[in-house]
Amino acid sequence: MADPRDPDCLFCKIVDGAVPATVVRETERTLAFRDIHPQAPTHVLVVPKAHYPNAATLAAADPEVAAALLTEAAEVAVDERIAESGYRLIFNTGQGAGQTVFHAHVHVLGGEPFTEGLV
Ligand code: 5GP
Ligand code: ZN
16 A cells, blocks of 8 residues: 655645645545646546555556546546536656656546547
């Protein structure tokens, strides 16, 4: 079991309430809050409350919570009314892929048409 919190981690501080965030959903083991620099009309981050550096380490250590991130992302999409128009889930993993906060999180992006993509 990983350390539930890393005292130097921004998202651990958000989970603890030490750093404010606009929370949109919460479960026993996950938290969803709005990204501070939204890249789309809806841009929400879903994180495990326990600290894991990225999605891969989370999935290896706790597959149930890894799956819960996807379930919660889908619920966010329904709540934000983007489930039908479509949305994108992104897990940046590693600095080279643009990860800047090393606490596992999935970006939920939607509310505008995606005309292009990397894949
Ligand atoms: P990454 O680049 O690691 O995949 O995503 C980190 C995300 O966290 C970025 O989209 C960034 O805008 C967001 N972020 C950084 N600092 C804060 C903060 O203090 N509060 C919130 N709500 N989001 C943040
Ligand atoms: Zn953390």
